[in-house]
Amino acid sequence: MPRSLRDRSRDQLAAVQYVFQDAHAAFDEHRPVVRQVARTAVRLRGADENTAIREALTTLAGLGLPEELAHGHPGRLSGGELQRAALARALLARPRVLVCDEITSGLDSVTRRGILDVLTELVRHRDGLSLVLITHDLATAALAHRIAVLDTGELVEQGPARQILTTPAHPVTASLVARTRAGGTTA
Structure with a gap:
């Protein structure tokens, strides 16, 4: 694909969708959430x-966001609700690759678990959808089939998730796994 988004076709833009860590920054405070989510289907799928x-409301409801909240402005939604709306917006493009960048980092444990359950179900039930999780949290990374570990932007280890999490080969990975087992932070 062309490096610049401006040089990509509609199909190329729709194929790879992103859900970023800060869902509040991803929404215009002055427009209802459902209209912002629906805009993806209009712009990228015609x-x-x-x-x-209708698709936006159905997708939002399927992700646990009721219609009354969907018709509201982003300021009325919690962080977890906005993350679900951001996820719905990305899904309306019908992407082949969904990149989720630290989407659970600012959420409480119950909301975090809910978002991870949604992602697990998406991958399980949407044929042709690949999920890329960018995270410092090894519990989140454990959802993956494969894990790639980066250290200061350099790939230091990659492989099947079970192997990486049980028998890490690189010192950085071993340190992350040890801190997780000890109950410490992974960042």
């Missing part, structure tokens, strides 16, 4: 606005 709104 859906008409009414169809896009």
Whole structure:
């Protein structure tokens, strides 16, 4: 794909979608959430606005966000609710690759678990969808089939998740696993 988003076609833009850590920054405070979510289907798939709104409401409801909240402005939603809305927006593009960058880092443990359950179900039930999780949290990384460990931007270890988490070969990975087992932070 072209490096610049401006040089990518609609199909190329839709194929790879991102859900970022700060969901509040990803939404315009002055427009209802459902309209912002639906905009993806209009812009990237050419859906008409009414169809896009219906799809957005269905997707949001499927992710646990009720219609009354969907019609509200982003300031009325919690961090977890906004993350679900950001996820719905990305899914309306019908991507082949979904990149989730630290999407659970600012959430309480119950909300975090809910988001991870949603991601697990998405990968299980959406054919052709690949999920890339960027995280410092090894409990989140454990959801993956494969893990790649970076140290200051350099790939130091990669392999099947079970192998990386049980028998790490690189000192950085071993340190992360040891801190996780001890109950410490992984960042």
